[in-house]
Amino acid sequence: MRILTCLKQVPERDSRYKLNRDGSGILEQDLVFETNESDLYALEEALRLKEAFGGEVAALSLGPDRVSKVLRNALAMGADRAIHLKGEDFERGDAWVTAHAIAAAIASQDFDLVLTGVQSEDMAFAQTGAVLAQMLGWPCATIVMEIAYEADTRGVQVKRELESNVFERVELPLPAVLTIQSGSHPIRYATLRGIMQAKRKEFRVLTAADLGLPPEALGETAAKVRHHRLLVPEKKKRTMMIEGGAEEAARTLMDKLVNEIGVI
Amino acid sequence: MAGRIIVLGEHRDGQLKKTSWEAIGLGRKLSAELGKKVCLALVGSEIDGLAREVSGRSGLEVAVLANHHCRHYTPEGYCEVLVEFARTERPYLLLLGHTYQTMDFAPRLATMLDRGLIPNCVDYRSEAGRLLWVRQVFNGKLNLEVSPQGEPPYLVSLQQGAFPASEENLENSPRVEHRQVGVAEGTLRRKLLEVMEAVQTKVDLSQAEIIVAGGRGLGSKEKFQLILDLAEALGAGVGASRPVTDGGWLPKEHQIGSSGQTVTPRLYIACGISGAIQHLVGMSNSGCIVAINKDPYAPIFQVADYGIVGDVFQVVPKLIEIAREMRP
Numbered sequence: 001m002r003i004l005t006c007l008k009q010v011p012e013r014d015s016r017y018k019l020n021r022d023g024s025g026i027l028e029q030d031l032v033f034e035t036n037e038s039d040l041y042a043l044e045e046a047l048r049l050k051e052a053f054g055g056e057v058a059a060l061s062l063g064p065d066r067v068s069k070v071l072r073n074a075l076a077m078g079a080d081r082a083i084h085l086k087g088e089d090f091e092r093g094d095a096w097v098t099a100h101a102i103a104a105a106i107a108s109q110d111f112d113l114v115l116t117g118v119q120s121e122d123m124a125f126a127q128t129g130a131v132l133a134q135m136l137g138w139p140c141a142t143i144v145m146e147i148a149y150e151a152d153t154r155g156v157q158v159k160r161e162l163e164s165n166v167f168e169r170v171e172l173p174l175p176a177v178l179t180i181q182s183g184s185h186p187i188r189y190a191t192l193r194g195i196m197q198a199k200r201k202e203f204r205v206l207t208a209a210d211l212g213l214p215p216e217a218l219g220e221t222a223a224k225v226r227h228h229r230l231l232v233p234e235k236k237k238r239t240m241m242i243e244g245g246a247e248e249a250a251r252t253l254m255d256k257l258v259n260e261i262g263v264i
Numbered sequence: 265m266a267g268r269i270i271v272l273g274e275h276r277d278g279q280l281k282k283t284s285w286e287a288i289g290l291g292r293k294l295s296a297e298l299g300k301k302v303c304l305a306l307v308g309s310e311i312d313g314l315a316r317e318v319s320g321r322s323g324l325e326v327a328v329l330a331n332h333h334c335r336h337y338t339p340e341g342y343c344e345v346l347v348e349f350a351r352t353e354r355p356y357l358l359l360l361g362h363t364y365q366t367m368d369f370a371p372r373l374a375t376m377l378d379r380g381l382i383p384n385c386v387d388y389r390s391e392a393g394r395l396l397w398v399r400q401v402f403n404g405k406l407n408l409e410v411s412p413q414g415e416p417p418y419l420v421s422l423q424q425g426a427f428p429a430s431e432e433n434l435e436n437s438p439r440v441e442h443r444q445v446g447v448a449e450g451t452l453r454r455k456l457l458e459v460m461e462a463v464q465t466k467v468d469l470s471q472a473e474i475i476v477a478g479g480r481g482l483g484s485k486e487k488f489q490l491i492l493d494l495a496e497a498l499g500a501g502v503g504a505s506r507p508v509t510d511g512g513w514l515p516k517e518h519q520i521g522s523s524g525q526t527v528t529p530r531l532y533i534a535c536g537i538s539g540a541i542q543h544l545v546g547m548s549n550s551g552c553i554v555a556i557n558k559d560p561y562a563p564i565f566q567v568a569d570y571g572i573v574g575d576v577f578q579v580v581p582k583l584i585e586i587a588r589e590m591r592p
Binding site (some may be wrong): 011014015016017019026027038042094095096099118121122123124125126129130131133134135139141142143157160161162164165167168169170171172173178182183186204223224225226227228229230231232233235236237240241242245246247249250251253254256257258261263264 | 294309334338339340363364365367368369370371372374375376379381382383384396398399400401402403404405406407408409410412413414449453454455456457458459460461474498506507509510511517522523524525526530531538541548551553554555559561563565566568569570571572574575578579582583586588590
């Protein structure tokens, strides 16, 4: 089975964000970036499928130089090759633009399965996978918890999460796109051996020109959704912040809960 | 009637979902502000009864897009029906609740219509004659204002609980309109095999008066014991955010949020929980919310009544100590 995993690089979860002057973006210089968590779950599923049924796993990401860290890590975890869609053209787009670029990059590669995370932790549009499926003309299942490959029918049966502890099992033929929910299987760590092997694996860098995509097909100009400005959210409640050391804060809090508002 | 606002209702077991009532509420409000008519569309099979009921309760005209291929939800069936509807109806705006079902088909629908979907909106405002939609980004730490490019139809989904549900008025006489919609053979590649409840929910937190919940900040299954101890000392139920159940530190039935339980206890103590949107929708209507987290910018503090910026491993043991002292 030939599997593509799409991974996004996002700022670390505990990042503190500073807006640029006009609020159109964040200042990146103090940020540390990591791989989007649900995309790592997608990679884990891809590696498990390869281990069970053979084939290859390619890892793809879009963005500037720093994105290569995501791909090196994917190779160290066990992916066979990496595809880096690199350049400013791939930034400031929306899900449509990102999916368009990925579709162009994999057009002639005969993948059976594309796996990606349910959503990114930064922009959280949660749709690149489903948009990509439509562009490729493939079926898709989102929010997938389990994948079972059916070799005789050349399809997959997947368990999808619905709300409130309800699940459904659906069947779809390959090729297909699946977006993977977190928690499916524990994410493996890159081993030292994996890191050493990664250095010898294929690492392709492709630009928009390589894909035959003109500038107007990418970035803000092609986006269907336009980003205006970032804002610091207004607080919904007045929060009383309790100061002091652990003991003092704990005593003050318990005193308020017991004596002032009587919820304990 | 071109250019209407269409609320796309989601239903399960013959009931319209709460998020759809919220979308109806916003659809009505926008209808008044923009001077456009609003109506509800339902996709399914044998849904006349539901359509009449919802039309009666909401006062909206309901377009029924019925096809036997849509008896069970599939993204391909829904998209085919809705693309045909959108092409004949030419709506101004399609409003949906941001549910797991919406996440599954609406991006595909938008792409088929050559449009973008603006998902999970929490607010909007009018600026220079257009609507700007507000979405939460960067794990809820920032908001982003976006607008759709190009011509209608625009597709927007609304975060659960972000907008008030429409007021219901049982006095209306139902107005239901049937639309002919076809689904071509072979369209439905993805097939539904079964729907199941994953776990017997032995843990019902919906009735708990106090809930102590722990998150990723606890770090491991062993350290999560601290949360169990505090819950025991307070006579509280035990809740968790998704990373805890994903990591197997606690069974999934303790999970609170969009894929777990929704709770409204008198007191909710969130320890080491950053407050992802998916968690907040399950607990933000609790009476009193206490948040203990080392990150002062964690979004959990946006909904907290009391906050302690600190290390859960320092603060929680003290709380346990005090709670045990108080007990007779």
